[in-house]
Amino acid sequence: MSTLAEQVEELPRLPTQDDLPYDDGMPMESQRHLLQMDLLLQGLEPWAAERDDVVVNGNQFLYFNTQHMRARDFRGPDVYVAVGVRPGERKSWVVWQEGKAPDVIIELLSESTAQIDKGVKKQVYRDQLRVPNYYWFDPYNAEDRAGFLLQGTRYLPLLPDAGGRLPVPSLGLNLGLWHGDYRGVTMDWLRWMDAQGNLLLLRQERALDQAQRAEQAAEVAQARALAETERAKAERERADAERERAEAETQRAALAKQRADAAEAELARLRAQLSDGR
Numbered sequence: 212m213s214t215l216a217e218q219v220e221e222l223p224r225l226p227t228q229d230d231l232p233y234d235d236g237m238p239m240e241s242q243r244h245l246l247q248m249d250l251l252l253q254g255l256e257p258w259a260a261e262r263d264d265v266v267v268n269g270n271q272f273l274y275f276n277t278q279h280m281r282a283r284d285f286r287g288p289d290v291y292v293a294v295g296v297r298p299g300e301r302k303s304w305v306v307w308q309e310g311k312a313p314d315v316i317i318e319l320l321s322e323s324t325a326q327i328d329k330g331v332k333k334q335v336y337r338d339q340l341r342v343p344n345y346y347w348f349d350p351y352n353a354e355d356r357a358g359f360l361l362q363g364t365r366y367l368p369l370l371p372d373a374g375g376r377l378p379v380p381s382l383g384l385n386l387g388l389w390h391g392d393y394r395g396v397t398m399d400w401l402r403w404m405d406a407q408g409n410l411l412l413l414r415q416e417r418a419l420d421q422a423q424r425a426e427q428a429a430e431v432a433q434a435r436a437l438a439e440t441e442r443a444k445a446e447r448e449r450a451d452a453e454r455e456r457a458e459a460e461t462q463r464a465a466l467a468k469q470r471a472d473a474a475e476a477e478l479a480r481l482r483a484q485l486s487d488g489r
Contacts, residue, residue, distance in 0.1 A: 240321040243350045250393055251290045253413050254403045266293045272303040275340050290317040312340040314381040320349040337366050343381045353388055353399035374408050
């Protein structure tokens with residue numbers, strides 16, 4: 212009779228990310244799709260780095276069923292986020308290796324994938340992977356965007372707030388539209404935002420923002436220094452004027468005293484003459 216250790220060794224070993232295919236050679240639908248995916252990934256990097264328990268990745272295989280691997284029953288979400296996991300590089304996301312499915316998945320729609328993203332993939336993410344938050348977005352039609360929250364066996368639609376932002380409960384963030392230029396393309400981009408609706412800045416945006424803040428701080432400091440110089444100059448001018456007024460008052464007082472002394476001396480002379488005349 213074999214031991215327990217021998218029985219465990221005889222069990223088939225489940226493949227890991229190093230054993231499974233991680234590239235099907237298929238490119239993204241368009242440059243705009245690629246840029247949108249990159250913007251979502253880059254936009255969450257600083258936030259994820261501060262938490263140190265998040266994996267953010269995209270356009271990777273997501274393996275969740277060992278029995279269906281031969282039938283290629285796996286998905287390749289455009290963007291996924293998993294929290295409470297070991298950060299680091301992944302060739303693919305293997306559910307049985309990681310111990311969980313991603314918490315957030317975003318699919319970027321196109322004419323060739325929209326039906327699958329809204330149908331088959333949504334069902335898989337809901338029923339088999341049990342992904343808490345699922346979203347789709349069409350880079351060529353910003354109005355075609357939606358988000359869902361897993362409740363029991365159903366995906367309930369997430370309602371946008373007054374600013375049109377969709378909440379992401381799993382992350383405590385929002386997904387909203389930002390009209391601007393990203394790498395030479397101007398459009399309504401899907402971007403991460405905090406609970407107050409502020410953009411989560413890219414690293415380069417953070418650097419630019421810090422540089423602008425430093426420049427503004429330098430300008431404020433320079434303005435304050437100039438104002439202080441002007442104030443000190445005005446104070447000196449007031450002090451000089453006060454000194455001049457004091458000197459003039461002293462001169463007037465001295466002149467008045469001279470006149471008083473002279474008048475008193477003249478009065479004394481006249482009195483003396485009157486006394487001599489008697």
